[in-house]
Amino acid sequence: MNELTTLVDWSRAQFALTAMYHWLFVPLTLGLSVIVAIMETIYYKTHDSDWLGTTKFWMTVFGINFAMGVATGIILEFEFGTNWSNYSWFVGDIFGAPLAIEGLLAFFMEATFIAVMFFGWKKVSPRFHLTATWLTAIGASLSALWILVANSWMQYPVGMEFNPYEMRNVMDDFWALVMSPVAINKFFHSVLSGWTLAGVFVIGVSCWLLLKRRNVATALRSIKVAGWVGLIGILATLATGDGSAKVVSEVQPMKLAAMEGLYRGECGQSITAIGILNPDKKLGDDEQTYLFDISIPYGLSVLAKGHTDEFVPGIEDLLDGIELTQEGDTIKGVSYTERIERGRAAHESLRAFDLAKAEGDTTGMVLAHADLKKNFEYFGYGYFDSVEEAVPNVPMVFYSFHIMVILGGYFLLFYLVVLFFVYRREKIMTSSKLLHLLAMISIPLVWICSEAGWVTAEVGRQPWVIEGLMPAKAAVSDIPAQSVMVTFMLFAVIFTGLLAAEISIMLKYISRKSKENIDNAK
Amino acid sequence: MNFLRRVIDLYVDGFRNMTVGRSLWLLILIKLFLFFVVLKLFFFPNFLAKEYSTDEARAQHVRTELLEDK
Numbered sequence: 001m002n003e004l005t006t007l008v009d010w011s012r013a014q015f016a017l018t019a020m021y022h023w024l025f026v027p028l029t030l031g032l033s034v035i036v037a038i039m040e041t042i043y044y045k046t047h048d049s050d051w052l053g054t055t056k057f058w059m060t061v062f063g064i065n066f067a068m069g070v071a072t073g074i075i076l077e078f079e080f081g082t083n084w085s086n087y088s089w090f091v092g093d094i095f096g097a098p099l100a101i102e103g104l105l106a107f108f109m110e111a112t113f114i115a116v117m118f119f120g121w122k123k124v125s126p127r128f129h130l131t132a133t134w135l136t137a138i139g140a141s142l143s144a145l146w147i148l149v150a151n152s153w154m155q156y157p158v159g160m161e162f163n164p165y166e167m168r169n170v171m172d173d174f175w176a177l178v179m180s181p182v183a184i185n186k187f188f189h190s191v192l193s194g195w196t197l198a199g200v201f202v203i204g205v206s207c208w209l210l211l212k213r214r215n216v217a218t219a220l221r222s223i224k225v226a227g228w229v230g231l232i233g234i235l236a237t238l239a240t241g242d243g244s245a246k247v248v249s250e251v252q253p254m255k256l257a258a259m260e261g262l263y264r265g266e267c268g269q270s271i272t273a274i275g276i277l278n279p280d281k282k283l284g285d286d287e288q289t290y291l292f293d294i295s296i297p298y299g300l301s302v303l304a305k306g307h308t309d310e311f312v313p314g315i316e317d318l319l320d321g322i323e324l325t326q327e328g329d330t331i332k333g334v335s336y337t338e339r340i341e342r343g344r345a346a347h348e349s350l351r352a353f354d355l356a357k358a359e360g361d362t363t364g365m366v367l368a369h370a371d372l373k374k375n376f377e378y379f380g381y382g383y384f385d386s387v388e389e390a391v392p393n394v395p396m397v398f399y400s401f402h403i404m405v406i407l408g409g410y411f412l413l414f415y416l417v418v419l420f421f422v423y424r425r426e427k428i429m430t431s432s433k434l435l436h437l438l439a440m441i442s443i444p445l446v447w448i449c450s451e452a453g454w455v456t457a458e459v460g461r462q463p464w465v466i467e468g469l470m471p472a473k474a475a476v477s478d479i480p481a482q483s484v485m486v487t488f489m490l491f492a493v494i495f496t497g498l499l500a501a502e503i504s505i506m507l508k509y510i511s512r513k514s515k516e517n518i519d520n521a522k
Numbered sequence: 523m524n525f526l527r528r529v530i531d532l533y534v535d536g537f538r539n540m541t542v543g544r545s546l547w548l549l550i551l552i553k554l555f556l557f558f559v560v561l562k563l564f565f566f567p568n569f570l571a572k573e574y575s576t577d578e579a580r581a582q583h584v585r586t587e588l589l590e591d592k
Contacts, residue, residue, distance in 0.1 A: 060542055067546040071557050078557075078566035085569035089584045118543070119536025123528070167581040167588070351589055474588055477569045487565050494556060501549060509542050 007481040008473050011083040014488040016458070018075045020451055021495045025069025027450050030144060030191050031198020032062045033137035035229050037130075042225075044130045053519035054218050056121075058202065059133075063118060064509060068502040073147070075491070083484055087465050087475035092168030094160050094177065095150050102146035110139030141191050148190055152183035154466050155457070156251045162376055164353050164369055181247045186457075189240040192233045193450055196411055199230020200439075200446040203418055207439035209514055210430055218518045220429065223422045231415040238408060242303065248460075249304035249312065252467060254390065255460035257315045258397040260300055261289050265314040267324055271299025274402070277395050283388055284316065315394070319387045336387040343382025346375035380469045389471075392462040400455035407449035414442060 036059050043051035077099075080088045088095070116124060116132035124132070153159075159176030160169040171177065203226050206219035248256045256262075261277050262269070275293030298308040305312065311324040321335030334342075349372035356364030384390055418439070421429040429435060463471040540547070570580040 064542065064546060067550055070550055071553055074557060075561070078562055081568035081571070082566045086584050086587050089570060089580060090588070115533065115536065119532050123532050123535070164585075165581075166577070167584045347589060350585070354585055354589065478587060479569065483565075487561075490561075490565065498549070498553060505542070505545055505549070 003481055004473060004476075007476055007479070007484060010481050010484040010488055011079075011476050012472060014083065014484055014491060015076065015079055017488065017491055017495070018072070018079060019454070019458075021499070022069070022072040022076065023451060023454055024447065024499070025065055025072065026144065027190075027194035027197040028065045028201060029062070029069060029140050030194030031196070031229065031233065032058065032065065032201070033133075033140050034195060035198055035202055035226055036062050037133045037137045038225050038229065039222075040130050040133050044126055050217065050519040051221070053517075054221055057218065057513055057518045058222065059117065060509060060513075061205075061506065063114075064502070064506045066114065068498075068506070083477055083479070084465070084475050085477040087470060090168055090470060090475070091153075091466070092160075092163075092166070092170055094153055094157075094169055094171050097171060097174070098146040098150045098177070102143050105142065110136055110143060113139060144191055144194075145187050148186045149178055149180075149183045152180055152186050153177055154464075155186075155461055156180055156182040156247075157466050157469055162372075162379075164350060164372060165357075165365075181243075182251060185240050185244040185247050189237060189244055189453075192236040192240060193453065195229050195233025196237055196408075197233075197446045197450050199226040199233055199415065200411065200442050202226035203230070204439045204443040205510060207436040208510075211433060211436040211440075212514060214514045215518045216430060220422060220426065223418060223429070227415055227419040227422060230411070231419060234408065234412050234415055238412065241405075241408070245303045246306065252461065253313055254315065254318050255392065255397070256304060257313065257318060258392045258394045258460055259401040259456060261394055261398040262300070262312065262314040263289055263316050265300075265312040265317050265324075267301070267311045268298050268309050269300040269304075269312040270295040270297050271303060272402070273299075274406070275398075277398055279395075283319075283391065315391055319390070336381070336384075336390055339378045339381040339390075340384050340387065342375040342378040343380060343384070345382075346372055346379045347382040349375065377468060380464060380466070380471050380474070383471050383474050389463060392460055397456055397460045400452040400459065404449055404452040404456060407445055407452070411442070411446065411449070414438075 036055060039051060039055040039058060042048075043055055080095075113132040113135040116129065117136055120129050120132065157169075158180050159173035160171050162168075163170050177183070203223050206222045206226070209215050209219040245256065248259075257265070260272060261275065263281070263283070272290070272293045272295050275295075276291045278288050278291050281287045281289055300312050301308055301310045304310070313323060317323070319336045321333040321338065323331040323333055349368050353365055353368035353372065356362075356368055381390070418429075418435075421432075421435060461467060463473070465472050465475040537543075570583065574580045574583055
């Protein structure tokens with residue numbers, strides 16, 4: 001393995017570790033803040049002190065999780081500056097603007113109202129307190145919006161123009177960035193998946209209370225609120241997932257093909273519901289793709305294009321630049337070989353620009369810039385030696401996608417079952433150990449589902465850090481791989497230690513409160 | 523003035539009466555120290571800001587890097 005490959009791999013591993021650690025806390029913050037706000041709204045409306053106790057219990061759990069997540073996202077920004085400096089420079093103000101808005105508006109809004117939420121129970125009016133609780137929830141989602149806008153630009157770069165004088169992209173249409181279909185779908189999909197996750201968490205903890213026969217009334221009312229929030233969350237997550245698939249089929253068809261392990265597509269393409277990939281399958285050979293699979297006829301055509309008979313290209317079709325019409329005619333698009341050539345042409349134009357700049361040749365710079373524009377959309381392809389380099393890790397994308405979808409289906413069923421029992425068969429809900437254990441086992445599963453979604457989105461985007469413009473190998477800093485390896489190890493130790501301490505605080509709090517009367521809040 | 527006093531009271535009383543919050547603040551302070559003092563200062567310098575003093579030099583470095591054979 002050469003030095004560059006090692007550096008890219010360690011830098012990616014470190015970023016993945018940090019992002020996945022950060023994402024342990026974010027979805028729970030997004031969902032639990034809404035659940036707490038609804039509980040407090042019920043208390044505000046009914047003046048029932050039992051709801052006050054329930055609200056305060058979950059609000060403290062929310063606070064512990066919030067504290068656990070504080071500053072974990074900052075590490076990602078450190079890594080941009082150290083490990084990904086070419087990328088950081090190249091993205092220019094496109095990343096800076098959304099992140100600055102996030103820091104100034106959403107984070108401060110969130111942080112201010114959190115203080116009122118926790119310290120203001122007897123200091124401000126009930127109405128103002130409730131407003132602060134809702135604004136904390138809204139602030140958390142707004143924080144997520146700007147981060148997801150920045151991430152979406154990496155998947156679908158729009159609203160900017162490359163400036164070769166400054167060697168960075170300059171934003172020329174802020175709203176194209178914010179309103180891009182990728183950003184809109186990603187925002188709702190991510191935020192609402194947080195509702196799903198928090199719902200499972202609250203139900204799981206409540207079922208532990210039921211299993212221990214402690215605070216039964218608190219547990220049942222918590223399950224009702226979390227059940228509805230979670231059900232709305234999972235239905236909306238499924239709907240936005242469908243929207244995401246359609247957008248991905250348009251702007252990142254290679255990712256979609258990898259998600260399905262689809263090498264050659266067809267009109268009326270089926271979708272694999274469950275499958276085991278053949279590990280011997282290679283690009284261009286005749287090996288079977290799956291060792292075992294259960295497929296739904298026409299499923300992928302419907303999911304990606306909205307019609308049963310539409311063509312969905314596979315990995316090899318995309319590399320060849322082939323599309324089929326519904327009549328079976330072949331349309332030749334831009335193959336990856338041609339993309340690589342045009343990418344290299346873009347590099348040549350930039351070289352010509354650089355030379356003209358060194359010689360002070362203004363006319364040469366203008367001409368080279370005009371040339372660069374013709375092929376800039378393929379700029380990133382110029383770094384590849386072969387078309388195979390443009391294909392993501394198919395097994396990782398395929399399995400993470402299917403784990404997410406299968407668990408997503410399970411959680412829809414989970415919420416329907418829980419809501420049925422808590423409203424129609426309350427005795428069974430209260431006493432069934434099977435239900436309680438199922439809910440508790442579902443807690444780690446919902447985190448696996450949530451993280452698998454991000455693995456699908458981010459590994460599916462590989463080898464790109466910015467789709468079409470910059471592959472990971474061009475984005476890394478000129479630093480020794482060993483230094484990244486050392487900080488990776490350091491992170492692994494620090495994150496594990498912090499996570500253990502943080503989970504311990506949360507479990508101790510839940511365990512201690514479970515032995516008291518939660519409803520008897522002061 | 524009265525409003526400012528109430529805001530200060532909110533925070534002072536809030537911090538004084540914390541229970542779980544004390545452990546959390548300790549953890550947050552340890553975390554911030556580790557992240558901003560240890561990691562940021564010793565392990566995560568801003569590569570371009572450290573190596574190059576002007577934006578032009580940084581742009582030139584990135585241009586050279588991006589045009590190098592990878």
